[in-house]
Structures are given as structure tokens and as C-alpha cells.
Amino acid sequence: MSAPFFKYEYFGTDVSLIIAFVIGIAFGFALERGGFGRATILAAQFYFTNMRVLKVMFTAIVTAMLGIFFLSVIGFLDLSLIYLTPTNVMPNLVGGLVAGVGFVIGGYCPGTSIVAVATGKIDALVYVIGMLFGIFVFGEMFPSIEHFFNSTAMGSVTLPQFFNIPYGIVVFLVVVMAIGAFAAAEWGERKMGNKSLEKKI
Amino acid sequence: MKKFFSNLNAEKKLAMFAFGIGVIAIFAGDPYGKTSIKINVKELSLISPNEIGKVKVEDLADNIIQSKSDFRLIDLRKPEEFAKYNIPTSENIQLDQLLNSELQRNEKLILYSDNDIEATQAWFLLKTNNFKGINIIPGGLNNWKENILFPKCDCGENPSVEQKHKHDKLAEVSKYFGGNIQTNSEELIVKNEMPQLKAPTAITLKKTSGKKKREGC
Numbered sequence: 001m002s003a004p005f006f007k008y009e010y011f012g013t014d015v016s017l018i019i020a021f022v023i024g025i026a027f028g029f030a031l032e033r034g035g036f037g038r039a040t041i042l043a044a045q046f047y048f049t050n051m052r053v054l055k056v057m058f059t060a061i062v063t064a065m066l067g068i069f070f071l072s073v074i075g076f077l078d079l080s081l082i083y084l085t086p087t088n089v090m091p092n093l094v095g096g097l098v099a100g101v102g103f104v105i106g107g108y109c110p111g112t113s114i115v116a117v118a119t120g121k122i123d124a125l126v127y128v129i130g131m132l133f134g135i136f137v138f139g140e141m142f143p144s145i146e147h148f149f150n151s152t153a154m155g156s157v158t159l160p161q162f163f164n165i166p167y168g169i170v171v172f173l174v175v176v177m178a179i180g181a182f183a184a185a186e187w188g189e190r191k192m193g194n195k196s197l198e199k200k201i
Numbered sequence: 202m203k204k205f206f207s208n209l210n211a212e213k214k215l216a217m218f219a220f221g222i223g224v225i226a227i228f229a230g231d232p233y234g235k236t237s238i239k240i241n242v243k244e245l246s247l248i249s250p251n252e253i254g255k256v257k258v259e260d261l262a263d264n265i266i267q268s269k270s271d272f273r274l275i276d277l278r279k280p281e282e283f284a285k286y287n288i289p290t291s292e293n294i295q296l297d298q299l300l301n302s303e304l305q306r307n308e309k310l311i312l313y314s315d316n317d318i319e320a321t322q323a324w325f326l327l328k329t330n331n332f333k334g335i336n337i338i339p340g341g342l343n344n345w346k347e348n349i350l351f352p353k354c355d356c357g358e359n360p361s362v363e364q365k366h367k368h369d370k371l372a373e374v375s376k377y378f379g380g381n382i383q384t385n386s387e388e389l390i391v392k393n394e395m396p397q398l399k400a401p402t403a404i405t406l407k408k409t410s411g412k413k414k415r416e417g418c
Contacts, residue, residue, distance in 0.1 A: 069229070069232055072233070073231075073234075079233055080233060167231060167232050167233075168227040168228065168230070172223040172224060172226050175223030179216045182216060
């Protein structure tokens with residue numbers, strides 16, 4: 001048996017939707033339990049007072065990366081069949097900035113806003129309505145921005161391909177980066193925690 | 202050393218564990234190595250279609266009737282299609298599982314699907330993995346259906362001895378595999394439904410003498 005199971009047709013589209021639904025529920029539950037349904041915790045990330053988001057995200061990235069890497073090395077997973085979102089440098093940069101600003105202002109990202117709506121947060125509901133309106137506006141504007149949307153295309157590219165270095169080295173570097181980010185986050189939390197304590201005094 | 206580790210908190214222990222796995226990753230190898238194939242493009246570009254081993258359906262049918270077992274017949278179609286009908290003695294291995302199967306590089310393989318496309322893909326796939334005796338059935342199952350299960354007799358009104366001989370052989374082979382020969386008169390009314398999966402009819406091919414009774418055409 002080899003993965004990805006859907007690509008190898010171990011199950012059809014109908015079953016894949018059911019599986020996606022179950023995974024989605026589990027993912028939402030994990031996010032909510034991790035505190036990602038609260039705008040104050042999410043926004044605290046940008047003030048360096050609570051780095052939970054960074055820690056959870058890096059933990060998820062490193063866990064998924066190591067799992068995918070070693071499952072591929074042993075031949076269980078066919079990495080070439082994993083879908084990679086194509087890279088368009090400028091649209092990705094602009095989109096990232098817009099999403100980042102929206103994250104700071106609203107206190108949620110698209111996924112966590114849905115989690116927060118599920119637990120009855122009114123601010124998240126407003127956020128989601130705004131997001132849906134933004135999607136509508138984007139759709140209406142698309143013909144005029146289509147050229148930009150498709151500009152600076154690099155195709156589906158990975159770091160090992162882009163830098164032409166062995167995959168294992170990139171895995172190692174990302175792990176080191178994650179550990180460094182963890183250490184920096186801990187340091188930042190202590191530093192900002194002390195500052196806010198001094199202010200109170 | 203032991204004391205050093207026991208003094209670390211859970212986060213630091215996990216970080217050290219992740220660092221260790223990251224170090225192992227450097228030496229673990231290429232993740233594409235097990236699922237990708239290195240193709241010698243130059244060698245492949247020089248292969249002409251004539252070099253692809255081909256087995257005629259008539260020869261294959263004879264081999265099956267004579268119970269020759271010096272080859273492995275591989276059906277590349279989906280399991281549900283294979284379950285509906287397959288050429289007797291064939292094994293069902295889908296294209297993406299070929300390299301994970303227990304095929305031997307030195308055995309004679311005969312590959313087929315509904316047509317030539319998948320079989321040719323499989324031929325290239327195995328060829329790039331140094332399999333030696335790979336053959337395909339030109340036209341695949343459609344060819345088998347047309348020429349073995351439901352062959353047409355073009356004997357005409359007054360068949361020659363050779364034509365009668367050919368007709369009789371076609372009829373017997375077709376019957377052996379559960380099909381039936383098509384004559385011009387039958388062509389319009391017979392629906393070529395694939396035979397149900399079962400062991401081939403237990404008949405032995407008669408030696409044709411040319412004096413046999415005319416059947417069908």
C-alpha cells in the first residue's frame with residue numbers, strides 16, 4: 001500500500017469528502033483547544049507577549065515535514081504526488097501582507113475565525129462576514145487584476161529544488177530554524193512580560 | 202550526561218529530539234528515491250516502436266490452450282474490470298503497482314489493457330527498470346475480443362479448403378474461450394457479450410485436415 005491514498009484510488013471522491021470532513025472537525029477541535037479561537041491570544045502574537053501561535057505553527061510544520069520526509073524515504077509516500085500550490089512571488093507577497101494586516105486588525109486568520117464562530121464569538125462572525133464580502137469583491141474585480149494575479153509565476157517549486165541542495169539539509173535547517181524561533185519566542189515573551197510588568201508598577 | 206538530560210524541561214527535551222531527527226534527515230537519503238525512476242532519456246529516445254516486444258493474440262491463445270507456462274500474463278486494468286472479464290491465466294496488476302509487485306526481471310511478461318496505451322506505458326516503465334522480457338498485446342483486450350472471442354469469418358459463399366480450415370480453427374479457439382465465431386449473416390443479430398469468467402471450455406483442438414465439415418460460413 002502506498003500513499004497518498006486518494007491519488008492511488010484507494011477510495012473515491014465521495015469517501016474523500018467524508019474523510020476531509022472528519023479531519024476538518026478534528027483540526028478545528030485541536031485549534032479551539034489550543035486557544036486559537038480567542039482573538040486576544042492570536043493578536044498577542046504580534047505584540048510578542050504570547051507566542052503560542054508561532055510555537056504551535058512551527059510544531060505543526062516540523063511534525064508534518066519530518067513525517068512526510070521519512071515516510072517518503074522509506075517509500076510509503078510518493079512525494080511527487082503531493083499537491084504543491086504554485087508560487088507567484090509578487091501576488092503572494094501582496095496577499096501575505098493583506099492577510100497579515102487583517103490578522104492584526106481582526107485578531108483572526110481565516111481558519112481560526114471559523115473556529116471562533118463555532119464557539120459563538122460575535123467578533124469572529126463579523127470577521128467571517130467581512131471575509132466573505134472580500135471574497136465577493138475579489139471575484140468581481142478578478143478580470144481587472146488577473147494579469148497581476150498570474151504574474152511572476154515560478155510554478156510548483158520547493159526549497160530543495162530552488163536552492164539545488166539535498167532535501168535532508170533543508171529538513172535539518174527548518175528544524176534548526178524552528179528551535180531557534182522557539183528560543184527567540186521564549187526570550188521575547190520574558191522580555192515583553194517584564195516590560196508590561198514595569199508599566200504596571 | 203544523564204543528569205544534564207534529567208534537568209531539562211519537556212520543551213527542551215522535545216527540541217533536542219527534533220534536532221536529532223533533523224540530523225538523521227541529512228543522511229537519510231532522497232525522499233524521491235523510492236518512488237521516482239531515473240530514465241535514460243537518450244536510450245529511450247533511440248528505442249523504436251519495433252523494439253517493443255509484441256505477442257499476437259492468436260499465438261497467446263495457442264499458448265494458453267497448450268498450457269504453456271513460460272510467461273506471465275499481466276492485466277493492467279482496474280480490479281473491477283478485471284473481475285468482469287480477463288484473459289484466462291492473467292494476473293491483475295495495475296500500472297502504479299507494477300514496480301511494487303513480485304515480477305522478476307528475467308521472466309517473460311505479456312502486458313495488456315483495453316488498448317495499447319497503458320501496456321506501452323507499462324513497457325516503458327519496466328524497461329527503464331531493467332526488465333528484460335517485456336511484451337505487449339497489440340490492440341489489447343479489444344484485439345482479443347475481435348480476433349479470439351468473436352472472430353469474423355470472411356469465407357464467402359464458396360470457401361476454399363484453406364478458408365474452411367481457418368474457419369474451423371477460429372471457431373474452436375473462440376469456443377474454447379467462451380466466445381463464438383461471427384458469420385456475415387450473424388453479424389447483425391449477435392450481441393458480442395463477453396463470456397462469464399470461468400475456466401476455459403474443456404475441449405481439445407482437433408487437428409485440421411481440410412476435409413472437415415463446413416460450419417457456419
